[in-house]
Amino acid sequence: MSLFRQALTVVRKDLLLEWRGKGRLISVLLFGVVTLLLFSFAVGPDSTLMRAAAGGFLVLALLLSSTLGLSESFRVEQEQRAIEGLLLLPVDPIALYYGKTLSNTLFLMLLAPVLTPVALILYSVQLDLQGLAVLLGLWTLAAAGLSAPGTLYAAMTSRLQSQDVLLPLLLFPLVIPVLMGAVKSITLILTGDPMSQVSAWATLLASFAIIYSSLCGLLFPHAIEEGI
């Protein structure tokens, strides 16, 4: 079985699990909405300030939701020792990594149709259809950039009792370039782009998504060898 097919099998398995128990998706979605709501209290009723910060809040909501989703994604494997079963099958760890990363990315993309409208309404931002399309593209890149290192670190920390502390501690500084790229480009989409800088920030975002997914894919088999 080729690596690609193996990875797709992992994705299918994850999505099927997700579909059977929708609890995770719904709770992460709710969590994202609540964070968006809380952020709006940080800048108070100042609507200009809120509009300027909307992009940052949206990306931070994605980030905070992603840690919840990521740690859950390997906790499922830990319970019932499912991961050992997976590794006993002839699944290449590299395929497992890319499959998991892809399913985590898809999971985070599912947050977009809910979180974006909520943010647009809460922070009173206007966006045309083209802007919305670009925003979705950026969201996808950000989801991939967060999932790529996130999957590796979630796999490593999933067995530790202190995962809830460690995962953000390791992941947050690492994804700052991704966050910066996402925050700046999405903010420019929402508030206007006088110097046409969106593409440069999007390139930064995409570059780090690629760097992290190749580097972490390279290291993942070593992390697995020690047993998750």
Add this chain to the structure above:
Amino acid sequence: MTRQFKWDSGLGLLGLLLLFVGSYIGLFVAPAERYMGETQRIMYVHVPCAWNAMLLYTLAFIFAIVSLWTHRPKWDAVTTAAVEVGIVLNALLLVQGSIWARATWGVWWDWDVRLTTSLIMVLLFAGVLALRSFVHDAGRRATWTAIATIVAFVDVPLVYFCVRWWRSLHQVQSTPDTVAPMMVVPLRINAFAILFLAIWMMAQRVRVELARRAQDQVAEPERIAPIGGSTNA
């Protein structure tokens, strides 16, 4: 265990001596800078810390690759030592930089690329140590330390090159051509001083790690992991 004079003690003392000599020249012999005045003297500790922190992180990266390859405990120990000493120098670097920035730029901190990436750098490598302290199985701890170190290293070339690639508040690297000769002397002496001290610190840290590992092997290997992690790193 006999206490003989070890090579690292000699290197450490040499480093200390050089640090006194270099700092003396830097503080009292070298001229003040034409614009920055006396505050420029911060350079003689700031720049050596920066150079050596980057050097230690680079070494840690190389050691981490070797550690991942060979699974030998000693490589894990040197990786950890390089990361930890790198963090100390990096933290000092940020504080010295902040003081110097207040004097020259007029602010304690600014979100310029050099400053931002240096701050990320210390957080990333501190994360490596945090991860270590939570893993109790020695083999897994070594592997994960190596992985986290390799990933964290992505930021290091960014820190070095960002001032050339992008417009920043922080000046680009100086060269001997752009620095007065009497300022180059203490700078070089202190660079070697900090390097020797860093090697001494690394050697001590390696000894700590190896001693702890020997202890763990004596103690029952299947001990129950204490909550919160008592293995402080």
Add this chain to the structure above:
Amino acid sequence: MPDGVIVGGWSYVIAAYSVTAAGLIAYAWSLVHRRRKAELE
């Protein structure tokens, strides 16, 4: 007083060197302490 030149500023220099010395000494002390503890046990 010449314009655009920092006059004095020794306090900044003293602060920076003190922080450096304090940091290095504290870390060196912790190393020696940890090593003694690890080797004696």
Add this chain to the structure above:
Amino acid sequence: MSSERNRRRILAVAAIMVAAGVLAFLAFGGIGENLVYYWSPTELQASGEQAQGATIRLGGLVEPGSIQHSEDGLTLKFAVTDGEASIPINTTSVPPAMFREGVGVVVEGSVNRAGEFETQRLLVKHDNQYQAPGEGESLDMAEMMKSMQFEMEKQDKEKESAE
């Protein structure tokens, strides 16, 4: 087994090449020019009214002869230039000690309706020249301009226009 090892090795080399290639692209692909930490006066002037009101950073040299302290000493006016365009700056913040004619500065603020740049955050940029007093104290604007890092991009533009 050996074929699997080989495949791993090929994948590893590919992964490293991809990561290094993208990092190199970030460095030399020229996107840095768009991720500017500060704008040059020329860029700010070119953006015209679009930039009005937005919080931006502007970098350049303090134009010689442009520094004006108000009589009550509370406000300071000067101009920032990159050799081509010049933007008037208006600030009530106390400038750092190294503020002088011809020095590189970065200001953070916004352009008001009158076309003046209002700022409360005035930073003095130092270049990588460390010299003792008395050595080369002449006001070499060209040398100072280098520290603003506009140079490289200007050369790129000249190359483009020459082609």
